[in-house]
Amino acid sequence: MGTKKIYGDIYKYYNKLAKGKQAIAYCVNVQHSQEVCEMFNSKGIPAMHMDSHTPEKEREKILQDFKNNKFKILCNCNLISEGITLPSAEAGLLLRPTLSLTLYIQQAMRCLTPNENKKAIIIDYVNNIQRHGLPTQEREWSLTTKVKEYCNENDDGTLKIRVCPECFSTFETAPVCPFCGAEYQMSSIEIKNIKEIELKKIEAEKERKRQEIMNRTAERVRNYKKPEECKSFFELVEMGKMLGYKPGWAFFQAKRLHLNK
Ligand SMILES: [Zn+2]
Structure with missing residues (x-):
């Protein structure tokens, strides 16, 4: 200091x-x-x-x-x-x-x-x-539990309390400063947060799609009686899982049935 x-x-x-x-x-x-x-x-x-x-x-x-x-x-x-x-x-x-x-x-x-x-x-x-x-914001005070720790970020990664770069006033998330009217430029922290949240959303969507494909594959394979009915390596993997075989089983069957990965 x-x-x-x-x-x-x-x-x-x-x-x-x-x-x-x-x-x-x-x-x-x-x-x-x-x-x-x-x-x-x-x-x-x-x-x-x-x-x-x-x-x-x-x-x-x-x-x-x-x-x-x-x-x-x-x-x-x-x-x-x-x-x-x-x-x-x-x-x-x-x-x-x-x-x-x-x-x-x-x-x-x-x-x-x-x-x-x-x-x-x-x-x-x-x-x-x-x-x-x-200091003036509403808080839930309690004698039995700790006051919830303050987090200055909204769910979308923007800041709850922003500082105006022109007049240095603080205000709750808004596109312009309510005190001087200056347009608020997103801070580097907010830009980083938003990017990270977007990335997480994309990853979650990818994972959701992967799960969906796996579920559909499992659904089909459930009706098969023998490995010859499988049309892809992934179906063999699912079948192996269902029958409780080790992962090597699917590789072996794929080779035998000429089903490439
Ligand atoms: Zn301002």
């Missing part, structure tokens, strides 16, 4: 998509959070960092200052998730890839606390949305 390019991208996309908005940045660890904070400050966007070692008084002050819009970016690692309400936050910067659905939802939803005329933006730098689906 620590390369210059990534820090550059954090700034670039914040500036492009959420310029001027108050944002909570969710980082990988304390050091990462401090570096993200430094980076924003160096670009002239006031940012603060806090972690579990920050004295409580100081933490409270930081949160109060954030609520009063005294700075723009609040950087943290795992501190701000459950139980902290920050209605003024208008953006969430997801910088930490996570396999935990709970953590993802807690962090992604934190900036969605309603506030006057607010339109929150979640910038997902780390593909958490493709991993878990949209």
